[in-house]
Amino acid sequence: xxxxxxxxxxxxxxxxxxxxxxxxxxxxxxxxxxxxxxxxxxxxxxxxxxxxxxxxxxxxxxxxxxxxxxxxxxxxxxxxxxxxxxxxxxxxxxxxxxxxxxxxxxxxxxxxxxxxxxxxxxxxxxxxxxxxxxxxxxxxxxxxxxxxxxxxxxxxxxxxxxxxxxxxxxxxxxxxxxxxxxxxxxxxxxxxxxxxxxxxxxxxxxxxxxxxxxxxxxxxxxxxxxxxxxxxxxxxxxxxxxxxxxxxxxxxxxxxxxxxxxxxxxxxxxxxxxxxxxxxxxxxxxxxxxxxxxxxxxxxxxxxxxxxxxxxxxxxxxxxxxxxxxxxxxxxxxxxxxxxxxxxxxxxxxxxxxxxxxxxxxxxxxxxxxxxxxxxxxxxxxxxxxxxxxxxxxxxxxxxxxxxxxxxxxxxxxxxxxxxxxxxxxxxxxxxxxxxxxxxxxxxxxxxxxxxxxxxxxxxxxxxxxxxxxxxxxxxxxxxxxxxxxxxxxxx
Numbered sequence: 281x282x283x284x285x286x287x288x289x290x291x292x293x294x295x296x297x298x299x300x301x302x303x304x305x306x307x308x309x310x311x312x313x314x315x316x317x318x319x320x321x322x323x324x325x326x327x328x329x330x331x332x333x334x335x336x337x338x339x340x341x342x343x344x345x346x347x348x349x350x351x352x353x354x355x356x357x358x359x360x361x362x363x364x365x366x367x368x369x370x371x372x373x374x375x376x377x378x379x380x381x382x383x384x385x386x387x388x389x390x391x392x393x394x395x396x397x398x399x400x401x402x403x404x405x406x407x408x409x410x411x412x413x414x415x416x417x418x419x420x421x422x423x424x425x426x427x428x429x430x431x432x433x434x435x436x437x438x439x440x441x442x443x444x445x446x447x448x449x450x451x452x453x454x455x456x457x458x459x460x461x462x463x464x465x466x467x468x469x470x471x472x473x474x475x476x477x478x479x480x481x482x483x484x485x486x487x488x489x490x491x492x493x494x495x496x497x498x499x500x501x502x503x504x505x506x507x508x509x510x511x512x513x514x515x516x517x518x519x520x521x522x523x524x525x526x527x528x529x530x531x532x533x534x535x536x537x538x539x540x541x542x543x544x545x546x547x548x549x550x551x552x553x554x555x556x557x558x559x560x561x562x563x564x565x566x567x568x569x570x571x572x573x574x575x576x577x578x579x580x581x582x583x584x585x586x587x588x589x590x591x592x593x594x595x596x597x598x599x600x601x602x603x604x605x606x607x608x609x610x611x612x613x614x615x616x617x618x619x620x621x622x623x624x625x626x627x628x629x630x631x632x633x634x635x636x637x638x639x640x641x642x643x644x645x646x647x648x649x650x651x652x653x654x655x656x657x658x659x660x661x662x663x664x665x666x667x668x669x670x671x672x673x674x675x676x677x678x679x680x681x682x683x684x685x686x687x688x689x690x691x692x693x694x695x696x697x698x699x700x701x702x703x704x705x706x707x708x709x710x711x712x713x714x715x716x717x718x719x720x721x722x723x724x725x726x727x728x729x730x731x732x733x734x735x736x737x738x739x740x741x742x743x744x745x746x747x748x749x750x751x752x753x754x755x756x757x758x759x760x761x762x763x764x765x766x767x768x769x770x771x772x
Contacts, residue, residue, distance in 0.1 A: 308448075308538040308558045312441060312467075313474070313484035315563045320437050320475050328567050329429065332436045333750040334722065335400055338574050339414035340374060340746055340762070341726035342399050345578075345658060346392030347375030348732035349636070351507045355391035355514055359384035371419035375733050377763040382419040383521040386469075389415035391514035394461070396658070397640045398578035398729065402439075404571055405446035406454075406581055408461035411510075412469040412517045413438030418755075420476040420521065427753040434475035436569050442468030443568035448538075448561055452549040454499065455618070462497025462512035463548065469520025477524055487524040489533020492544050494519035502622065505638055574717040574725065577656045579640045582619040587656055589692035589704035590647050594654070597699055604651040605670055607696045611647060613680040614691035624680045631675040636661040644678035645671065658728065719747070738764065 306314070346352040356373050359380040371385035372378070375392060379385070393399050393411040400410040413435045421431035446453065446464040453460040470491050474484040497512035527533060538544050539553040546552060577584055590611065594604055602608075615624065623643040624630055633639040639646070639661050648671040649660040665671065683689070693703045717725075723743055730739045742761045749758065 306558075307485070307535040308553070309485040309488040309533070309535050310481070311558070312444070312488060312563065313479075313481045316437055316441060316471055316474070317479075317481055317484065319564055320433060324433055324436055325567070328436050328569055329432045330750050331569050331572075332432045332439075333747070334574070334717070335410045335435065335439070335569060335572065336414050336418070336432070336749060337722060337726060337743065337746045338400055338717075339393050339410045340742070341729045342396060342578075343374050343389055343393040343415075344733040345398065345729035345731075346395030346510070349395050351395045351510045352388075352392035354507075355388040355511070359388035371422045372759055372763045374762045379763075382423045383518045386415040386419040386521055387514045387518035389419070390517035391510045394510040394513040396578045396729075397509075397580055398575055398658075400572050400574055401581045402443060402446075402568060402572050404568070405443055405451060405460065405464065407442055407446050407464050408513060409439045409442040409465050409468050409568070409572070411461060411513045412465035412520065413442070413472050415517050416469045416472045416520050417476065418758075420473060421755055422759050424476060426476055426755070428749045428755050429753055430476065431755065432749060434472045436567070437475050438468035438472035439568040439572065440468075440563065441471035443571075444561070444563050445538075448553070449545060449549050449551065452551065455621075456549050457499050458495075458548055459497035459499055459509065459512050462516050463495045463544075465513060466491050466495050466516035466519055469517050470524055473521050473524035477528060479524060479528055483527045484524075485535055486531065486533040487527035489535055489537040490526055490531060491519060491523040492534070492537035494523060495544060495548070501637075502641060505635060507637065509637070574722060576721075576725075577646070578658055578661070579646055579656070580623055582615075582622045583641075583643050583646050585690035585706040586613050586615070586643055586692050587646055587650060589690060589706045590650055590694070591655075592704050593692060593694050593702045594650055596702060597694070597696060598654075600699060602696060602699045605674060607699055608651065608674070608677055608694055609697055610693075610695040611674075611678045612693045612695070613643065613647075613678065614683055614693070615643075615680055616683050616690075619690065620680060620682060627678075627680070631678065632672070633666065636663075636666065639666060642675075643680075644675035647678055648672075648674040722747075734764075 347356060352375060356375050359373055360378050370379045371382045373380055373385050373388045390411050393415060394408060399408050401408055417431045417435040442464045445467045446460050453463050467488060470487050474487055479487060501508050534540065536543055539558055577587060597604060623641050630642040631644045633642040633645050646656055649656055651674050652670055653660065689705055689707045691703065691705045693701060695701050726743050727739050734742065745757050745761055
């Protein structure tokens with residue numbers, strides 16, 4: 281076997297050791313590898329690549345904000361701790377322009393991207409794929425000198441695989457205590473890495489198998505707090521690169537690691553996959569990146585529908601002269617069980633969040649900030665806002681009940697004494713593509729989020745360059761801007 285000496289890891293070229301054929305004897309890992317690489321090599325529609333560029337812009341923006349909070353700062357420090365001072369090799373950590381290995385840079389950038397729960401989310405699976413796929417794609421793209429189109433194509437493939445892995449689980453990772461972005465997102469990251477590293481079908485199947493030993497992300501932070509949520513996503517990005525490189529160096533993974541007796545689905549969601557499920561669940565029946573949204577609020581997605589409904593009611597009541605703090609006697613939310621478990625249960629704790637992270641998973645808190653401020657944004661989670669006694673008084677008026685059946689909507693009902701009762705119903709739009717953010721909305725979010733790490737002029741330039749990725753093959757200008765040291769006052 282000949283080895284390309286320009287390849288720093290000594291990897292095989294795509295196609296070696298892969299049989300290139302499907303069939304009933306294929307395991308799920310083998311089928312995923314085959315179908316993914318076949319479509320990747322054939323190319324993806326231009327619309328998909330355009331929207332993938334939007335995902336890149338959004339992820340960079342929220343990561344710049346994430347580096348200003350403790351998990352982002354800590355992850356960057358860990359990533360650079362093993363780097364020789366002054367070294368310019370590897371990939372860029374976006375917060376301060378320092379360099380680390382591709383795996384370590386992806387870890388730091390991924391943690392920051394997910395630190396504020398402001399990163400994108402799938403309409404179908406509620407998986408935060410961008411916080412894994414984009415850092416992996418840009419880190420490897422920079423290290424390997426890939427073109428913008430190669431990186432966008434690989435990232436789009438990552439969204440596809442993460443969506444597929446979550447769909448096969450019937451969205452049951454989180455109800456069983458595992459964060460889906462740390463499980464499904466890991467395999468999306470492997471897909472990105474496999475495409476950019478030139479993995480063969482056999483190597484990619486092994487990488488999927490190896491990665492099942494790295495999947496995790498327990499959601500106990502929802503009960504007792506802690507900073508582990510973004511760390512789990514960052515570890516998925518790191519693990520995706522490590523698993524892929526181990527496979528390329530000849531390490532074998534269990535090919536039945538998804539559907540086997542002790543495989544991912546049996547172990548994590550107590551689900552036995554039938555042969556039909558392994559063979560017939562389509563990978564490419566829809567493009568996952570086209571069904572992914574830019575978050576308007578830096579909170580758990582389960583909060584958004586209620587916030588939208590309450591924002592409309594609150595504006596209406598204010599227009600009639602109501603004082604929301606004193607006139608709202610009860611704000612009752614009727615929500616799906618899944619939403620309640622994330623943002624309303626236990627209600628006593630959700631009414632008294634102690635940290636910004638807890639507040640992002642507290643529907644009572646977010647509704648209180650809309651009542652008091654008229655909006656919900658990054659500033660809503662400042663320390664002084666968390667200690668606001670008016671917010672605590674309003675949170676005590678928030679109650680909830682569960683929707684009957686499996687209807688995916690949220691109802692908000694405000695009882696306001698002399699102003700009467702107002703009600704709005706908002707669908708979660710599960711299974712439907714989200715409305716895409718306009719360029720003006722994306723720019724406004726990017727500039728607001730990035731102020732923690734960059735000056736205004738730098739942010740404008742960075743946004744323009746990142747937004748133009750679809751129209752260029754050269755990633756060097758983007759990495760040059762990301763590699764600048766921060767000019768923002770007080771930035772880490």
